[in-house]
Amino acid sequence: MNNVRVRFAPSPTGDLHIGGVRTALFNWLYAAKSGGKFVLRIEDTDEARSTDASTQVILDAMKWLGLNWDEGPGAEIAEFAPYYQMQRNELGVYQKYADELIAADLAYKCYCTPQEVDEMRKIAQANKLPHKYDGRCAHLTPQQRREKEDGGAKSVIRFKMRKDGSIILNDLIRGQIEFFNSLLDDFVIMKASGVPTYNFACVIDDHLMKMTHVLRGDDHISNTPRQIHIYNAFAWKAPEFAHMAMILGSDGARLSKRHGHTSVLEYRSEGYLPEALLNYLALLGWATEDSRQIFTIPELKESFSIERCGTSPSTFDPAKLLWLNGEKIRSKTSAEIYELFIDWLKFVSNESLIEGWDRELLKKAIALEHEKIKTLKDIAPLVDFFFTKEVVYQEEAVKKVFEKSKDSAKIVLQESFQRLAGQTDFSAQALEKYARDLAAEKGIGTGKVFHPIRVAVSGRTQGPSLFHMMEVMGKQEVLRRIETAVNKFF
RNA sequence: GCCGCCAUCGUCUAGCGGUUCAGGACAUCGCCCUCUCAAGGCGGAGAUCACGGGUUCAAAUCCCGUUGGCGGCGCCA
Numbered sequence: 019m020n021n022v023r024v025r026f027a028p029s030p031t032g033d034l035h036i037g038g039v040r041t042a043l044f045n046w047l048y049a050a051k052s053g054g055k056f057v058l059r060i061e062d063t064d065e066a067r068s069t070d071a072s073t074q075v076i077l078d079a080m081k082w083l084g085l086n087w088d089e090g091p092g093a094e095i096a097e098f099a100p101y102y103q104m105q106r107n108e109l110g111v112y113q114k115y116a117d118e119l120i121a122a123d124l125a126y127k128c129y130c131t132p133q134e135v136d137e138m139r140k141i142a143q144a145n146k147l148p149h150k151y152d153g154r155c156a157h158l159t160p161q162q163r164r165e166k167e168d169g170g171a172k173s174v175i176r177f178k179m180r181k182d183g184s185i186i187l188n189d190l191i192r193g194q195i196e197f198f199n200s201l202l203d204d205f206v207i208m209k210a211s212g213v214p215t216y217n218f219a220c221v222i223d224d225h226l227m228k229m230t231h232v233l234r235g236d237d238h239i240s241n242t243p244r245q246i247h248i249y250n251a252f253a254w255k256a257p258e259f260a261h262m263a264m265i266l267g268s269d270g271a272r273l274s275k276r277h278g279h280t281s282v283l284e285y286r287s288e289g290y291l292p293e294a295l296l297n298y299l300a301l302l303g304w305a306t307e308d309s310r311q312i313f314t315i316p317e318l319k320e321s322f323s324i325e326r327c328g329t330s331p332s333t334f335d336p337a338k339l340l341w342l343n344g345e346k347i348r349s350k351t352s353a354e355i356y357e358l359f360i361d362w363l364k365f366v367s368n369e370s371l372i373e374g375w376d377r378e379l380l381k382k383a384i385a386l387e388h389e390k391i392k393t394l395k396d397i398a399p400l401v402d403f404f405f406t407k408e409v410v411y412q413e414e415a416v417k418k419v420f421e422k423s424k425d426s427a428k429i430v431l432q433e434s435f436q437r438l439a440g441q442t443d444f445s446a447q448a449l450e451k452y453a454r455d456l457a458a459e460k461g462i463g464t465g466k467v468f469h470p471i472r473v474a475v476s477g478r479t480q481g482p483s484l485f486h487m488m489e490v491m492g493k494q495e496v497l498r499r500i501e502t503a504v505n506k507f508f
Numbered sequence: 509g510c511c512g513c514c515a516u517c518g519u520c521u522a523g524c525g526g527u528u529c530a531g532g533a534c535a536u537c538g539c540c541c542u543c544u545c546a547a548g549g550c551g552g553a554g555a556u557c558a559c560g561g562g563u564u565c566a567a568a569u570c571c572c573g574u575u576g577g578c579g580g581c582g583c584c585a
Contacts, residue, residue: 031584061585064584064585132582146509192514201510206582211583215582217585237579237585238580239512240512240513263578270578271577271578301533302520305520308522311521331578333519339534341535390547453543465543465544468543480546481545483543484543
């Protein structure tokens with residue numbers, strides 16, 4: 019019974035979209051959960067918009083996300099290769115089946131030009147009628163066909179839709195949905211260019227590749243009856259269908275560019291982790307009984323089920339994704355974050371950002387700021403002050419800490435410069451004791467001691483735990499910075 | 509215009525006829541912790557379960573209708 023086969027079948031007409039990732043993820047999870055196979059197929063039949071670059075981007079993005087496929091481009095198993103529809107088309111795969119349908123009188127050649135069809139559509143629209151092809155070419159006599167062919171007329175192949183009855187779709191997520199055949203028209207299955215249309219290629223491939231389940235966005239729901247008709251025409255068993263609710267932007271419209279980042283690449287560039295993206299996307303349209311939020315990838319694989327997919331569309335919430343990304347980052351070790359950061363810099367081609375930075379110091383600095391990191395992009399601004407030769411003193415910090423209580427700050431820094439020089443134990447613990455003792459000795463609040471030192475050493479009011487920061491920075495550098503501050507501001 | 513899908517806190521959702529004056533999470537607000545910022549802990553506010561009818565002893569949960577949102581109606585996928 020573990021013969022589940024599902025697929026993700028993107029068309030390479032752009033970057034991998036968030037919605038596409040969700041579709042891929044749910045299929046991938048379902049395969050994992052049911053011990054089945056996950057297939058990647060490239061639906062590049064849009065001759066005008068498909069690009070190799072886009073295919074590459076999609077493949078790379080899938081790899082980065084860890085959504086590995088059992089079969090598909092580059093996979094070891096190639097039982098149903100090729101996995102590119104244009105390559106399959108060159109093999110004549112689709113033409114063969116289209117010819118079969120014509121022979122069985124279940125499809126026919128149509129000689130109407132795109133302009134003619136367009137004209138028909140406009141007239142229907144003007145009369146507020148449903149626009150569908152009227153099937154005029156279905157009734158051509160052999161004589162008329164011969165004349166068209168001889169005249170060099172281009173033709174498409176249309177599926178001959180029966181007008182009576184209905185198709186009942188038993189959707190795994192939504193239950194029964196009925197579609198009346200009379201509302202469907204004789205849709206095109208092969209274009210004049212000899213390339214199959216989506217609905218046709220999809221069915222042929224899903225059948226040949228032995229797909230058992232088709233899990234996709236509900237924008238495909240109205241395609242489904244057409245596809246079922248094709249399965250029926252070949253007397254093939256149709257796969258199970260499950261249509262998941264769409265992902266919307268904040269304004270309720272389908273998620274698109276104007277809502278912000280929609281490409282996986284953008285999220286990668288922004289410093290998001292694959293597991294955060296995947297975890298977040300899993301929560302859009304799927305939930306467990308206990309409404310649990312945080313899952314590791316293995317936990318997701320274990321918990322997923324189609325039955326628990328929701329039916330109503332959900333709004334993409336960047337704030338929640340950001341929170342989850344922070345959670346994932348906190349759940350890793352600082353050493354792992356360091357590695358991810360290095361990889362990320364490479365990805366965004368910005369390795370020069372940390373040029374000259376001591377790697378060991380960077381690791382320690384990341385450890386100090388670990389819990390504050392929400393995206394990999396946050397890291398550099400959080401720790402860069404460790405590495406600058408000339409400390410950048412934030413104007414506000416200087417005003418707030420140095421100028422406001424100038425006398426005490428001056429004393430604290432001057433004293434510290436002298437005494438710390440003789441400090442042999444430069445551990446955070448010892449430094450804290452030193453600072454507290456100094457405060458007690460001078461009879462001032464600890465804040466009046468801590469804050470000036472913080473600003474002198476880092477140039478800002480916010481940062482890591484002060485004494486750990488000093489320990490990591492080292493005695494020499496701390497002294498140098500305190501001296502600089504004293505000379506500059508007092 | 510036609511067809512279809514959907515409808516619980518701002519957002520993601522739990523709920524599948526009574527155990528719910530609706531639970532969790534994000535966001536937001538407050539308090540605590542605290543050398544700052546975070547993180548963490550605690551707490552607050554936030555949903556007449558879109559509306560109107562039914563069915564039932566009992567409905568967020570079932571049925572019908574209305575409204576609204578979204579999707580599809582291509583020689584795009």
